[in-house]
Amino acid sequence: MDIRTSLLLLVAGVAGGIINALAGGATLITFPAMLTAGLPAVIANASNAVAISPGHLIAALADRGKLPPATRRTISFMAVSTLGGAVGAGVLLLLPERLFVLPVPALIAFATLLFAFAPQIQGWTIARRKTATLPPNGASSAVLGLACVYGGFFGAGLGVILTAVLSITEPNDIRAIKALKNLLATCVSLAATLIFVFQGAVRWPETATMLLGAMAGGYAGGYLIRILPGPVVRQFVIVAGAVMTVIYAARYWC
Amino acid sequence: MTRSASATTWTYRRADRDDIVELASWRGAGSLGLRPHFHDESQIVVVLSGSRAFRIDGATVTVPAGHAALIPAGMLHAPVPTPDDETVCLNAYVPASRASSSLSILRIGARWRNADEISPDHIREIADDTLSRERSPSARLIDRSELGIALTASVEPIGAIAAGFGRSREGFSRMVRRELGVAPHAFRLLARLNHARQLLRAGEPIAAVAADTGFSDQSHLTRLFRRTFGTTPGVYWRD
Numbered sequence: 001m002d003i004r005t006s007l008l009l010l011v012a013g014v015a016g017g018i019i020n021a022l023a024g025g026a027t028l029i030t031f032p033a034m035l036t037a038g039l040p041a042v043i044a045n046a047s048n049a050v051a052i053s054p055g056h057l058i059a060a061l062a063d064r065g066k067l068p069p070a071t072r073r074t075i076s077f078m079a080v081s082t083l084g085g086a087v088g089a090g091v092l093l094l095l096p097e098r099l100f101v102l103p104v105p106a107l108i109a110f111a112t113l114l115f116a117f118a119p120q121i122q123g124w125t126i127a128r129r130k131t132a133t134l135p136p137n138g139a140s141s142a143v144l145g146l147a148c149v150y151g152g153f154f155g156a157g158l159g160v161i162l163t164a165v166l167s168i169t170e171p172n173d174i175r176a177i178k179a180l181k182n183l184l185a186t187c188v189s190l191a192a193t194l195i196f197v198f199q200g201a202v203r204w205p206e207t208a209t210m211l212l213g214a215m216a217g218g219y220a221g222g223y224l225i226r227i228l229p230g231p232v233v234r235q236f237v238i239v240a241g242a243v244m245t246v247i248y249a250a251r252y253w254c
Numbered sequence: 255m256t257r258s259a260s261a262t263t264w265t266y267r268r269a270d271r272d273d274i275v276e277l278a279s280w281r282g283a284g285s286l287g288l289r290p291h292f293h294d295e296s297q298i299v300v301v302l303s304g305s306r307a308f309r310i311d312g313a314t315v316t317v318p319a320g321h322a323a324l325i326p327a328g329m330l331h332a333p334v335p336t337p338d339d340e341t342v343c344l345n346a347y348v349p350a351s352r353a354s355s356s357l358s359i360l361r362i363g364a365r366w367r368n369a370d371e372i373s374p375d376h377i378r379e380i381a382d383d384t385l386s387r388e389r390s391p392s393a394r395l396i397d398r399s400e401l402g403i404a405l406t407a408s409v410e411p412i413g414a415i416a417a418g419f420g421r422s423r424e425g426f427s428r429m430v431r432r433e434l435g436v437a438p439h440a441f442r443l444l445a446r447l448n449h450a451r452q453l454l455r456a457g458e459p460i461a462a463v464a465a466d467t468g469f470s471d472q473s474h475l476t477r478l479f480r481r482t483f484g485t486t487p488g489v490y491w492r493d
Contacts (some may be wrong), residue, residue, distance in 0.1 A: 001307075005314055038307065038314035039358045042322055097361050200364065203305070203318050205337065254360065 001205050005037045013051065013210035017217020020055040022230050025237035026113050027052065027156035028108060030210060032244050037206050041101045042092060046201040049089075049155055051210035053189040055218050059182045066179035068172070073137065074180070077144060078187050084145040085188030088152020089195040105249035111156035112241030115234065118160045125167035126174075140169040144184070151188040152195075158185055263485040270399060270457075272375050276455065278345040279369040284336035290296070290436060291332070291482045294348040294448050297325040298380055302366055304341030307334040310357060311435070322360045324384035326350070328402065330359065330435035333484070344369040346377045358384045401433055405446040409468075412438045447482055454491045463487065 012033030016026030030052055034044035060067075068074050092100065114121070143165055151158035162181040170177055196202050256480075263286075264278045275295050284304065298307055299317055305389070306317045309332040317323045325331050327350030360383050366372055403414050416426030430438045450467040454460065461472050464487075469475040471489075479487050 001337070002314065036313070038316040040316075040318065040361070042361060043321075044317055098358055200320065203316070205317075 001037070001157040001209075005206075006209050008033055009037055009206055009209040010213040013213020013215075014220070015213075016052055016210070017055065017214040017219070018221045018224060018228075019217075019233060019237055020052065020059075020214075021218050021221025022228060023115075023233040023237055024107035024159045025111070025156065025234075026055070027154075028111060028115075028215070028237055028241040028244055030214070031108075031156070032248070033210070034206060039203055039206060040097055041104060042095070042097055043203055044193040045092060045100070045154065046089075047203050047207040048210070049195055050202050051192050051207045052214050053193050054175055054211065054215060056182060056186045056189045058218060060179070060186045061185075063175075063182060066176050067183060068180055076137070077184060078129045078236075080141045080145045081148045081151075081184040081187035081225050082191045082221055084148025085152035085191035086195055088149040088188075089192035091149070092153050093195070093201055101252050104201065105245055105252055107154045107156070107247060108241060109252065111154070112238060112245060114157035114160040115241065116233075116238045118163075121160065122167065125164045129168055129171075133166060140165075144169070148184070148188045151185065152192040152217065155189070155192070158188065168191040179193075261479075263489060264483070266485065269346075269374050269389050273348060274377060275347040275349060277347075278344075280341060280343045281369070282341065284338045284341055286333065288333045288485050289482045290330050291444050291447070292328050292330050293325075293347060294325045294327055294350065294452065296350045296381075298346040298348060298384070299323045299325065300346070300362065300369075300372060300377075300380065300488045301441060302342040302344070302369065304338030304343070305336050306343055308332060308338050308343065309334055315357060315359075317359065318412075320363050322362060322380045322384070323361050324358050324360075324381070324424070328399070342367075342369060344372055346381075348377070348437050359437040360384050367432050390446065401430060402441070402445070405438055405441050429435050443478070444482070447479060450479065450487070451483065451490070454487055457491075460487045460491060 012030050016030040019029060020026040027048060031045060031048045034048045034051075035041065037044075039047060056180045144162075147158065147161045147165055150161070159181060162184055163177060166181055166184075169172075170180065172180070261454070264280055266276055267277045268276050300322045301317045301319050302451075303319045305319060306323075307317050310316075310325075310329065314334065315323070360380060362380065366376075371469070389443075404418065405412075408415070412426065413423045416423045419426055421429065427438055430436070431439060434441050436444070446469070448469045450463050450469070453463045453466060458466070460475070464472045464475040467475070476486050476488070479485075479490070483490070
């Protein structure tokens, strides 16, 4: 790895850490950085997931006071998330390189749209919850499981999806939902990370460099939150995601 | 730059098959950085442990363990040294009869530990896999080969060839650099080195090869051959 590549990964990691601390959506920056560093797409995706995974963990720990009690429902949700994340990671590793490369632009576009419409999605789910009764346990778990399969597979925008799903299925206030979301995202990311590591799908020099940057960025994010407003960061992520969609569509589809 | 004789080099062997021109294997700490070059054949790089990295078209491409890459014939690539403790790698050179225009990477998993375990049939399989996703070659590629042929078919000065394309010498150099990745003279040198490699493979003595391909003497050929292909003509010839 040359100096330029190391610097790129470090800077992308710092940016990703800050973005995840303030708005979410780091993968839209960090995954393309892994690709630019020259890694094959599947390895880049797995390495990226490992490099930014500590962020979820820290977020979950930071808000642990709001974590739901360990009811049967919570524990079954954690189990479903872990299983979903593992399945998603397994599917990624089973997929031939060229079959993963094709949907990459669509995955980036999908995640970008999720971020762009996150407020609308959230507004809609909350409005829906007031009118409808809570769905049964089985249905909630199935939807949650599907979301977590996506999370283990690609992961960008998982937070938005989880918040939306939990807003419908859980009767709690938004802060508790966010805390539960962080907990479940951690389960997904831990399961996927373990599979990636043990299947040898992680390139450590690149991953370690980005991870270092991401931790510094996450730490800095706590201070920057006063001077960098979240909405601005969110708009930056949406623009970056749109640009990445165009770049990778041109590269893989044309 | 001098390198001790014991420094690791590429070990070449023939495959004695029509569909594989030759094989080259590497085992040792991160492989050598070499000068940018291309081959007349398509190169399949199979990495069993460690990693390989190349500079291609201004970008770095990493081939991690458990992956194979196909570098099409004529594509300029510069191997970059990698920091791994042990890299095990097999290069297979296959005839470029089947069109391929872009670099492709394929996951092969941990099927092999040793380069010797990879049979010619496995290489065929990998080649088929990487080529099956190929799109038809672009019009630009035809431009490239036209340029390459013009540069190597004659020993005319670059200025005369430039005139044939209706360009100034500088304008022509820029076009060659853009399309082929190296300056006209460097491209010619690489083509001569490839020709030398082909003659050595056919068993022609080194001194004769050096003379036939326009190198001033055997040591001149040896120096450039090693910086470009990672082994000396002598070792290559004996293998």
